[in-house]
Amino acid sequence: MTQSQLRIVIVGHVDHGKSTLVGRLLHETGSLPDGRVETIRAASEKRGVAFEWAFLLDALQAERDQGITIDSTRIRLKTPGRETVVIDAPGHKEFLKNMITGAAAADAAVLVVDAVEGVREQTRRHGYLLHLLGMTQVVVAVNKMDAVGWSQARFDEVSAEVAGFLKGIGLTATHVVPLSAYVGANLTARADQMPWNDGPALVEALASFHPQPGLADMPLRFPVQDVLKLDERRIVVGRIESGRLRVGDELVFWPSGKAARVATIEGWNQAAPAIGAAAGQSVGITLDDHIFVERGHVASHGLASPCECTALRANLFWLSREPLTVGSRWRLRLATAEVWAEVAAIEKVVDVEDLSAANATQVERNAVAEVLLRLRGTIAADTFADNPRLGRFVLVDGHDVAGGGIVTATDLETGRQGVPKSTNLFPVGHRAPLEARWALNGHRGGVIWLTGLSASGKSTIAMEAEHQLLRKGRQVYVLDGDNIRQGLNADLGFSPDDRAENIRRVGEVAHLFAQAGIIVITAFISPYRADRDRVRAIRPGNFHEVYIKADVEECARRDPKGLYARALRGEIPEFTGVSAPYEEPETAEMVIETLGRSVEHSVAALLDYIDRSFVLKAGEAAGVGG
Amino acid sequence: MNDLDALESQSLHILREAFSRIEKVALLWSIGKDSNVVLWLVRKAFFGHVPFPVVHVDTGCKMPEMIAFRDRFAAEWKLPLIVGQNKAALEAGMGPHQGRVACCEALKTDGLKAVVAEHGFKGIIAGIRRDEEGTRAKERIFSPRGVQAEWNVRDQPPEFWDQYKTDVPPGGSIRIHPILDWTELDVWRYIQRENIPQVGLYFAKDGKRFRSLGCTPCTAPIESPAASVAEIIEELSGTRVSERSGRAQDRESEDAFERLRANGYM
Numbered sequence: 001m002t003q004s005q006l007r008i009v010i011v012g013h014v015d016h017g018k019s020t021l022v023g024r025l026l027h028e029t030g031s032l033p034d035g036r037v038e039t040i041r042a043a044s045e046k047r048g049v050a051f052e053w054a055f056l057l058d059a060l061q062a063e064r065d066q067g068i069t070i071d072s073t074r075i076r077l078k079t080p081g082r083e084t085v086v087i088d089a090p091g092h093k094e095f096l097k098n099m100i101t102g103a104a105a106a107d108a109a110v111l112v113v114d115a116v117e118g119v120r121e122q123t124r125r126h127g128y129l130l131h132l133l134g135m136t137q138v139v140v141a142v143n144k145m146d147a148v149g150w151s152q153a154r155f156d157e158v159s160a161e162v163a164g165f166l167k168g169i170g171l172t173a174t175h176v177v178p179l180s181a182y183v184g185a186n187l188t189a190r191a192d193q194m195p196w197n198d199g200p201a202l203v204e205a206l207a208s209f210h211p212q213p214g215l216a217d218m219p220l221r222f223p224v225q226d227v228l229k230l231d232e233r234r235i236v237v238g239r240i241e242s243g244r245l246r247v248g249d250e251l252v253f254w255p256s257g258k259a260a261r262v263a264t265i266e267g268w269n270q271a272a273p274a275i276g277a278a279a280g281q282s283v284g285i286t287l288d289d290h291i292f293v294e295r296g297h298v299a300s301h302g303l304a305s306p307c308e309c310t311a312l313r314a315n316l317f318w319l320s321r322e323p324l325t326v327g328s329r330w331r332l333r334l335a336t337a338e339v340w341a342e343v344a345a346i347e348k349v350v351d352v353e354d355l356s357a358a359n360a361t362q363v364e365r366n367a368v369a370e371v372l373l374r375l376r377g378t379i380a381a382d383t384f385a386d387n388p389r390l391g392r393f394v395l396v397d398g399h400d401v402a403g404g405g406i407v408t409a410t411d412l413e414t415g416r417q418g419v420p421k422s423t424n425l426f427p428v429g430h431r432a433p434l435e436a437r438w439a440l441n442g443h444r445g446g447v448i449w450l451t452g453l454s455a456s457g458k459s460t461i462a463m464e465a466e467h468q469l470l471r472k473g474r475q476v477y478v479l480d481g482d483n484i485r486q487g488l489n490a491d492l493g494f495s496p497d498d499r500a501e502n503i504r505r506v507g508e509v510a511h512l513f514a515q516a517g518i519i520v521i522t523a524f525i526s527p528y529r530a531d532r533d534r535v536r537a538i539r540p541g542n543f544h545e546v547y548i549k550a551d552v553e554e555c556a557r558r559d560p561k562g563l564y565a566r567a568l569r570g571e572i573p574e575f576t577g578v579s580a581p582y583e584e585p586e587t588a589e590m591v592i593e594t595l596g597r598s599v600e601h602s603v604a605a606l607l608d609y610i611d612r613s614f615v616l617k618a619g620e621a622a623g624v625g626g
Numbered sequence: 627m628n629d630l631d632a633l634e635s636q637s638l639h640i641l642r643e644a645f646s647r648i649e650k651v652a653l654l655w656s657i658g659k660d661s662n663v664v665l666w667l668v669r670k671a672f673f674g675h676v677p678f679p680v681v682h683v684d685t686g687c688k689m690p691e692m693i694a695f696r697d698r699f700a701a702e703w704k705l706p707l708i709v710g711q712n713k714a715a716l717e718a719g720m721g722p723h724q725g726r727v728a729c730c731e732a733l734k735t736d737g738l739k740a741v742v743a744e745h746g747f748k749g750i751i752a753g754i755r756r757d758e759e760g761t762r763a764k765e766r767i768f769s770p771r772g773v774q775a776e777w778n779v780r781d782q783p784p785e786f787w788d789q790y791k792t793d794v795p796p797g798g799s800i801r802i803h804p805i806l807d808w809t810e811l812d813v814w815r816y817i818q819r820e821n822i823p824q825v826g827l828y829f830a831k832d833g834k835r836f837r838s839l840g841c842t843p844c845t846a847p848i849e850s851p852a853a854s855v856a857e858i859i860e861e862l863s864g865t866r867v868s869e870r871s872g873r874a875q876d877r878e879s880e881d882a883f884e885r886l887r888a889n890g891y892m
Binding site: 005033034035036057071073074075076083097098100101104105209225226228230231235237238239266267268269280281282284295319333392394396398400401404424482 | 629634673
């Protein structure tokens with residue numbers, strides 16, 4: 001009951017049976033009020049028309065009269081385990097804006113294809129739009145199987161046709177399900193009529209889908225909706241679109257670039273004030289400094305900021321009766337920002353029938369195009385690939401939304417990447433228990449201790465892993481051998497004693513970082529087993545030894561800093577692997593063999609280990625209030 | 627975030643959007659559970675404040691318990707309350723005996739239009755939900771109304787990615803529906819979680835309770851032993867009877883409710 005809902009949109013060509021499918025699904029899953037089917041049957045009889053399952057959805061008189069769906073509708077479906085919201089979208093080309101209204105709100109889609117007719121114009125258009133809207137969870141329902149005698153051969157034919165088309169637009173169907181909505185076959189249970197089919201029934205296929213992926217794990221994007229002045233307070237309100245924020249965080253507001261810290265997270269009728277909030281939450285915060293903030297600004301953490309741009313490249317779908325032409329001007333709205341935009345170029349218009357692209361000087365209603373927009377002001381944006389919430393916009397014509405687009409590029413000649421104002425992202429409150437920090441971060445802290453020969457790949461792997469973890473919103477920091485030796489340990493050399501002291505200090509620092517809730521990755525040769533074991537002993541449960549394995553010959557061959565060559569010439573005394581020993585770990589939590597493997601492969605293996613080992617256990621996530 | 631958190635967050639976002647983007651907004655307060663929840667959400671969105679008027683359209687035949695509830699909490703919560711009434715129609719003897727739909731139009735729809743015209747409201751916040759009824763299921767969160775408050779149901783504007791229609795053409799207005807995606811069960815679960823006061827008529831006495839509140843002549847109680855919020859939640863979790871089954875005006879004809887709404891009903 002408390003799980004998040006899954007929202008599924010039903011799309012496809014007109015008359016391929018979308019509303020019939022939804023009506024029948026409601027009936028089969030027991031989601032309808034008592035007497036609803038009887039009421040509709042009686043009303044149909046009174047009007048002298050045959051009962052149709054679609055009448056359950058088509059609530060408007062005009063819809064029942066014409067036997068088509070005009071506007072999308074949303075209905076809760078009782079499915080085992082979680083609640084599903086079914087969005088029935090119209091298939092008629094005339095009502096594409098209503099189809100988009102439905103599809104843009106969904107986590108997953110069912111593309112309905114008539115087994116007799118196969119792929120038709122709106123099948124292609126809807127498929128293409130699903131792709132454009134970033135939909136990745138798609139089931140194809142081959143409907144009206146009763147009308148083709150439950151024929152496996154016909155099903156295979158239609159499946160191949162759909163799969164071929166979807167592949168062309170870069171979309172993959174998770175399942176292709178043969179069914180008959182009219183008969184109610186293969187909806188909730190596998191159908192006797194199709195013994196040849198060993199795939200799931202539709203409801204089973206839908207059960208494999210997930211609500212929106214982890215926006216909370218992405219970098220912070222907090223678009224300012226309003227600044228409320230209440231009771232002497234200045235409260236910045238808005239919804240966190242991605243990432244997390246907490247009291248004490250330094251936020252940078254774009255496009256101004258001004259920074260201030262979160263002083264409080266405001267609430268009403270709450271037991272205790274919240275100290276953190278995450279993606280999806282509508283919050284109000286106060287800042288510790290009186291910087292100028294207004295609607296349209298986007299707050300991020302210093303690192304991983306959005307792009308400040310005055311031009312955008314975008315894939316766009318057009319809904320207005322008035323065509324989009326080069327030189328035309330529209331109000332562009334992206335998150336809470338609004339700015340005038342001029343169409344600088346129409347790069348191509350896509351024909352959804354055969355997916356061919358053509359040059360054109362204007363984009364007609366219901367068409368899809370690639371365009372370049374020049375803005376009359378600066379806004380903060382991301383590409384859709386980097387952040388779906390800050391990478392999509394609408395164009396407004398007078399009072400109405402005229403089209404929508406997803407940003408494919410922001411780093412155009414006039415765009416520039418925001419400059420981090422501060423890297424101090426790690427506020428410390430000493431009365432806070434470690435678990436509270438973990439809950440706020442959304443992951444545990446700890447030490448990932450990379451050990452291995454010089455040139456084995458420790459630093460490269462550590463830096464790339466840090467980069468990827470940061471992008472996922474993890475609190476992570478790399479302690480690198482060369483960097484530490486230039487500062488904290490500048491007084492130490494390479495004798496066994498100095499090496500031991502070097503590792504001891506690094507070990508202490510690493511554990512302090514871990515106590516602050518951070519994933520700390522160290523990249524030190526640390527050749528002696530006893531030194532590593534001493535570091536482990538500081539907090540054994542938080543220490544993960546990872547052996548980056550590559551033999552001396554291979555490392556000497558790589559030798560990026562030319563050290564092996566110098567060591568072999570005798571220019572560097574006590575060089576590990578040449579003139580000083582390296583003691584291989586005996587109890588490492590993980591061994592990454594780098595010989596013959598790419599850096600990507602090694603990093604992926606390490607990230608997989610970190611994801612598994614640093615995930616919050618049941619109960620630890622509690623306390624992230626809002 | 628659980629499902630109630632997600633619904634609450636969406637509603638707060640909608641209310642703040644309405645307040646930030648539309649010049650003059652008002653909350654329509656029917657004293658029923660849904661608009662009580664919206665009122666609560668307004669106080670949450672604005673940290674205890676109600677920054678715009680709260681409008682009650684009094685048909686003159688609302689149940690006395692509802693009026694008592696209104697007056698008590700309007701005072702307790704210091705609400706900027708405006709009570710509207712179509713006095714001319716009441717004086718002319720309008721009532722359900724002249725046809726339930728005609729009565730609703732005169733006392734509720736026209737009563738609302740008069741308040742909107744008098745105060746120049748551009749946005750009206752209403753606590754309708756998709757699961758109540760088929761035409762409401764097709765509504766927009768920000769739903770434009772014409773000069774006569776009419777709803778052009780066959781040509782609604784697109785609404786996606788939380789980019790709402792907040793620009794009002796001259797003479798028109800916008801209905802804002804912050805709990806459109808909630809269900810009846812969600813509303814009661816939220817009432818339970820937040821401990822939101824409700825009119826006593828919702829709770830069973832002598833085996834009967836009201837599931838939906840309206841005017842005395844057109845609203846019937848249902849058979850139910852549910853005498854507390856917890857018992858109502860329990861009852862609704864298993865029910866297969868529709869919520870507006872006690873509301874007579876919906877059943878005058880197949881499209882009675884659609885026609886009411888197209889003409890400006892909530």
